[in-house]
Amino acid sequence: MSEQLTDASADKITGAAGMLAGAAYGYTALNIEDSLLADAVGAGGVPLAVSATLFLAALILSLKAWFKSPVQTPVQTPVQSADPAVQSDAAQGGSAHPHLMAGALLLLLALYVWVLPFLGYLLSIGLLVASCAWLGGARQKRSLMLAALLAGPALWLIFDWALAIGLPMGVWPSLVK
Numbered sequence: 001m002s003e004q005l006t007d008a009s010a011d012k013i014t015g016a017a018g019m020l021a022g023a024a025y026g027y028t029a030l031n032i033e034d035s036l037l038a039d040a041v042g043a044g045g046v047p048l049a050v051s052a053t054l055f056l057a058a059l060i061l062s063l064k065a066w067f068k069s070p071v072q073t074p075v076q077t078p079v080q081s082a083d084p085a086v087q088s089d090a091a092q093g094g095s096a097h098p099h100l101m102a103g104a105l106l107l108l109l110a111l112y113v114w115v116l117p118f119l120g121y122l123l124s125i126g127l128l129v130a131s132c133a134w135l136g137g138a139r140q141k142r143s144l145m146l147a148a149l150l151a152g153p154a155l156w157l158i159f160d161w162a163l164a165i166g167l168p169m170g171v172w173p174s175l176v177k
Contacts, residue, residue, distance in 0.1 A: 007065075007068070008065045008066075008068045009065075011061050011062065011064065011065035011068075012062055012065045012066070014058070014061060015058045015059065015061040015062025015063075015065060016058075016062060017058070018054060018055070018057065018058025018061065018062075019055055019058040019059055019062065021054060021058075022051045022052070022053075022054035022055030022056075022058055023051070023055060025047065025050065025051035025054060026047075026048060026051035026052065026055065028047070028051075029047035029048040029050075029051055030048065032047065045163075046165075101135070104135055105132065105135065108128060108131050108132060108135065109128075112124055112125075112127075112128045115127075116168055116170075117168060117170065118170055118171055119170045119171075120167075120168055120169045120170025120171070120172055121152065121155075121156065121167035121168050121169070121170075122152035122153065122156055122167075123152065123170065124152075124170075125151050125152045125155055126148040126149060126151050126152040127148065128151075129147050129148055129151040130144045130145070130147060130148035130151075133147055
């Protein structure tokens with residue numbers, strides 16, 4: 001018996017799993033004990049925000065799946081063909097090698113953590129955003145540069161200014177002295 005999973009069914013399952021993961025992560029974040037030296041956000045503040053974001057994104061995905069039109073196409077499985085006329089997964093918007101993509105993303109994150117103390121948050125996050133976008137398929141130089149230039153200041157405003165969470169400055173302050 002070979003039943004194919006529809007897009008809506010896959011989204012419902014993914015949404016339910018994401019909501020469960022978000023709720024479990026949130027419960028764990030609520031149980032993080034604050035120290036006497038904790039700031040206004042607290043030790044569980046950022047994990048709680050991450051869990052709320054995960055839960056909300058999964059809820060939206062699930063709701064989208066429930067309200068999709070009844071005409072749905074089954075989820076396509078990767079087709080391995082020597083015929084160049086057959087579209088690959090990469091041509092359809094997915095990665096032909098998802099494990100290589102995941103490994104490259106992990107390598108980018110490790111590189112980000114390594115250069116963060118030297119370059120500081122603003123420059124490091126801009127480079128990370130641009131390289132992840134390029135790895136994901138963005139090739140327009142203007143869009144990549146704009147994303148890299150805006151990501152650092154926008155996230156700095158959220159964390160450093162709005163939430164009062166200090167971010168690494170790198171070697172730049174020592175060069176000014």
